[in-house]
Amino acid sequence: MRALVFAGERRLEWQERAALTVQGDLEAIVRPIASTTCDLDRRILTGRSPFAPPFDIGHECAAEVLAIGDKVRKVKPGDVVVVPWHVACGICRACVGGLPAHCEAMGRLSGYGVPIAGDWGGLFSEEVRVPFADGMLVPVPDGLDPVAVASASDNLTDAYIGVRRGLAKHPGARVLVVAGVESLGLFAADHALAAGAEGVDYVDADARRRSVAEGLGARVFAGLDPGFDRRYRVVIGASRDPADLKAALMALAPGGHCSNLTMFFGDTLMPLWEMYLRDVTFSIGLPSVAPHIPAVLNLARCGHIHPERLVQVIDWNDACEGLLEPHLKPVMVRPRLLA
Ligand SMILES: [Zn+2]
Numbered sequence: 001m002r003a004l005v006f007a008g009e010r011r012l013e014w015q016e017r018a019a020l021t022v023q024g025d026l027e028a029i030v031r032p033i034a035s036t037t038c039d040l041d042r043r044i045l046t047g048r049s050p051f052a053p054p055f056d057i058g059h060e061c062a063a064e065v066l067a068i069g070d071k072v073r074k075v076k077p078g079d080v081v082v083v084p085w086h087v088a089c090g091i092c093r094a095c096v097g098g099l100p101a102h103c104e105a106m107g108r109l110s111g112y113g114v115p116i117a118g119d120w121g122g123l124f125s126e127e128v129r130v131p132f133a134d135g136m137l138v139p140v141p142d143g144l145d146p147v148a149v150a151s152a153s154d155n156l157t158d159a160y161i162g163v164r165r166g167l168a169k170h171p172g173a174r175v176l177v178v179a180g181v182e183s184l185g186l187f188a189a190d191h192a193l194a195a196g197a198e199g200v201d202y203v204d205a206d207a208r209r210r211s212v213a214e215g216l217g218a219r220v221f222a223g224l225d226p227g228f229d230r231r232y233r234v235v236i237g238a239s240r241d242p243a244d245l246k247a248a249l250m251a252l253a254p255g256g257h258c259s260n261l262t263m264f265f266g267d268t269l270m271p272l273w274e275m276y277l278r279d280v281t282f283s284i285g286l287p288s289v290a291p292h293i294p295a296v297l298n299l300a301r302c303g304h305i306h307p308e309r310l311v312q313v314i315d316w317n318d319a320c321e322g323l324l325e326p327h328l329k330p331v332m333v334r335p336r337l338l339a
């Protein structure tokens, strides 16, 4: 099998590796069939992350199950599944408590395709080891195109979690999305409308993404104007620019909630006095996606969310070039083996 390796700024390389075999009762070996870039990968590929090459890249995919260990019950060879970005047992206190990204069985942050989370390989590789198949893998329902939901491994579900945090406190509120990355802001806008928000105001300097947001039903703005100040009970931060984060927080109404979906790789100033005056809540964190993937897949199956609108399909064998194109969600696709 081949593994796709991030070799340096704008450089991806296939490397030959030994085929994987099942080594434990709880494991599965899966074969990604639709893999896509996380917004973080876009930063990594263009040399704008702190992560030094080389490493196996990719942590969003749908895959077919190739082989399973003797004690795996939830999936069987030939099933199509979403593979969560994090590696987790599914039964420890952290996993049962809803935080599988912090699984106690792994002893440390553990996941695919990023050199901060162990060494499990990447989901752009042709075979992947899943150490806890029943605790991790989520079957894709019949009738749902795995290409559309490859991002349920991370970004698509991350946006669902962030939107729910705000709208659970303020059902039906109008939502402000302050966007500056490829997919998280658009996914958040889509989830907010599906969750019954009165409407979504989507702010993004990028005209192409504004056009997609408009198609999803959002009101779009190229920048934040002073009229946004203190207006929103639910705000989504989806930009890596600290100035955008500040503007998003200043848009909070008293009692409001801001969920920030992007990573800041260092200390970042926040307008704490203005936040204090508004009595607001701020949430940010590594997304524990596995428990939420079934709900996200159902929303897609029923047509309540539209992740396929961000997808640009590229051939598996063209990944080294295709993943570098400025697509919103380039999905590298290949045929199933066991269908
Ligand atoms: Zn990610």
Ligand SMILES: [Zn+2]
Pocket: 088, 089, 090, 091, 092, 093, 094, 095, 096, 100, 102, 103, 104, 105, 106
């Ligand atoms: Zn666990």
